[in-house]
Amino acid sequence: MRAYDIIAKKRDGQALTGEEIRAFIHGYAQGDIPDYQAAAWSMAVYLKGMNVQETAALTEAMVTSGEQMDLSAIDGVKVDKHSTGGVGDTTTLILAPLLSAMALPVAKMSGRGLGHTGGTLDKLESIPAMKVGLSTDEFIDQVQRIGIAVAGQTANLVPADKKLYALRDVTATVESIPLIASSVMSKKLASGADAILLDVKVGRAAFMKTKEEALKLAQAMVDIGSRLGRRTMALLTSMEQPLGNAVGNALEVAEAVATLANQSDCGFGPVSAELKKVTLELAARLAWMAGKASSVEEAMVLAEEKLSSGEALARFRLFVEAQGGDGRVAENPEEILPRSTYREPVRAEKAGVVTSLDGLIIGQAAALLGAGRSKKEDAVDPAVGVVIHKRIGDPIEPGDVLAEIFANDRGRDEAKQLVRSAYTISVGSAQVPILPLILGEVRPEQ
Ligand code: URA
Ligand code: CA
Numbered sequence: 001m002r003a004y005d006i007i008a009k010k011r012d013g014q015a016l017t018g019e020e021i022r023a024f025i026h027g028y029a030q031g032d033i034p035d036y037q038a039a040a041w042s043m044a045v046y047l048k049g050m051n052v053q054e055t056a057a058l059t060e061a062m063v064t065s066g067e068q069m070d071l072s073a074i075d076g077v078k079v080d081k082h083s084t085g086g087v088g089d090t091t092t093l094i095l096a097p098l099l100s101a102m103a104l105p106v107a108k109m110s111g112r113g114l115g116h117t118g119g120t121l122d123k124l125e126s127i128p129a130m131k132v133g134l135s136t137d138e139f140i141d142q143v144q145r146i147g148i149a150v151a152g153q154t155a156n157l158v159p160a161d162k163k164l165y166a167l168r169d170v171t172a173t174v175e176s177i178p179l180i181a182s183s184v185m186s187k188k189l190a191s192g193a194d195a196i197l198l199d200v201k202v203g204r205a206a207f208m209k210t211k212e213e214a215l216k217l218a219q220a221m222v223d224i225g226s227r228l229g230r231r232t233m234a235l236l237t238s239m240e241q242p243l244g245n246a247v248g249n250a251l252e253v254a255e256a257v258a259t260l261a262n263q264s265d266c267g268f269g270p271v272s273a274e275l276k277k278v279t280l281e282l283a284a285r286l287a288w289m290a291g292k293a294s295s296v297e298e299a300m301v302l303a304e305e306k307l308s309s310g311e312a313l314a315r316f317r318l319f320v321e322a323q324g325g326d327g328r329v330a331e332n333p334e335e336i337l338p339r340s341t342y343r344e345p346v347r348a349e350k351a352g353v354v355t356s357l358d359g360l361i362i363g364q365a366a367a368l369l370g371a372g373r374s375k376k377e378d379a380v381d382p383a384v385g386v387v388i389h390k391r392i393g394d395p396i397e398p399g400d401v402l403a404e405i406f407a408n409d410r411g412r413d414e415a416k417q418l419v420r421s422a423y424t425i426s427v428g429s430a431q432v433p434i435l436p437l438i439l440g441e442v443r444p445e446q
Contacts, residue, residue: 025061050178062186065160069192080193087359088242093256097315126382130325181220203240205359248385361422368411
């Protein structure tokens with residue numbers, strides 16, 4: 001089987017066989033197929049698409065290009081959640097302890113961030129002494145002992161995706177549903193969970209700008225999971241404005257703790273009700289998928305109970321301490337977490353109502369302050385970021401604090417200007433957009 005023939009077949013719009021896809025992907029991962037052929041192949045897939053069988057075969061080929069996590073030593077249904085990315089998406093920090101409080105084993109492998117803000121690992125590392133580099137044995141042992149671990153991946157998972165994603169990034173072939181769906185799902189499948197929930201973000205600050213596009217991606221990912229034998233479901237959630245109010249690593253930890261503690265304020269600003277709502281919706285679906293309740297509604301009652309009783313917060317503390325972190329962060333985040341030198345308000349100049357709030361710009365402002373990284377090797381500043389005080393639909397008086405900047409020596413003035421420009425404040429009888437938070441759901445065919 002020559003790589004040339006496989007490229008030509010896809011170029012001509014034909015469906016590839018599983019064998020052809022496997023040969024191509026494994027050949028590429030092993031270095032037998034060069035980048036230029038993989039680039040041509042990616043463009044052919046981008047232009048001609050893939051059917052459901054091909055997409056599943058591609059995912060499986062990627063999974064088998066490297067190691068796979070074996071979580072079978074852990075009792076119970078192992079659940080995992082993946083978000084397609086947005087701004088102020090602090091859900092994992094709240095969801096993981098909440099699921100653990102619902103007696104679901106949480107063996108979560110997370111990543112670092114690139115772009116706007118850090119990833120879950122960066123956020124966790126803002127907690128003093130917290131370790132996220134566990135060996136596979138330590139990781140599994142911790143889940144067996146206390147029911148929860150969140151760490152960076154140690155095994156060599158999906159090497160084909162690492163190569164292919166980097167290649168797509170520089171060949172204008174990222175925005176392809178079969179390529180995105182197989183890329184995301186290969187990593188979830190290799191991580192070993194039995195049940196997978198995909199949080200597909202829709203809106204201005206998301207990868208998928210419209211509900212139609214998001215539904216297509218969600219359906220493709222659910223099809224892959226189902227074909228490859230995992231319980232898989234997707235929820236479409238709004239990313240029209242940042243989900244949480246905090247955007248920045250330690251700030252997001254503080255908002256997560258306040259949410260877990262059922263507070264409406266994190267000491268530096270309001271807690272986002274939307275963040276709590278989306279986290280509960282995700283928790284209820286995962287608990288239902290794992291068989292903890294006979295309906296999503298029943299699972300929601302359980303999730304709300306575990307959050308309001310403080311059990312989820314207690315699980316968070318246990319988890320932080322198990323990974324060497326200072327557990328007092330669960331009671332006094334403001335004292336324990338690193339703080340920035342400057343805290344400065346961005347104020348409204350005129351009266352009106354917030355009609356849009358661009359999360360991408362808020363994310364850029366946080367990154368300018370040092371909360372994100374532009375290259376993989378960059379360090380993040382845990383203390384800096386932006387905290388939103390006014391969201392879409394809020395009425396505004398002149399002088400009101402729209403948001404606050406938490407800064408050290410980098411980017412203060414520029415970040416303030418960016419934050420101001422992220423807001424659209426309309427006067428008079430402006431139409432305030434209605435923003436449903438949950439836009440849809442894709443369940444596997446029964
Ligand atoms: N995220 C991924 O992991 N892969 C893609 O292809 C796109 C987004
Ligand atoms: Ca640390």
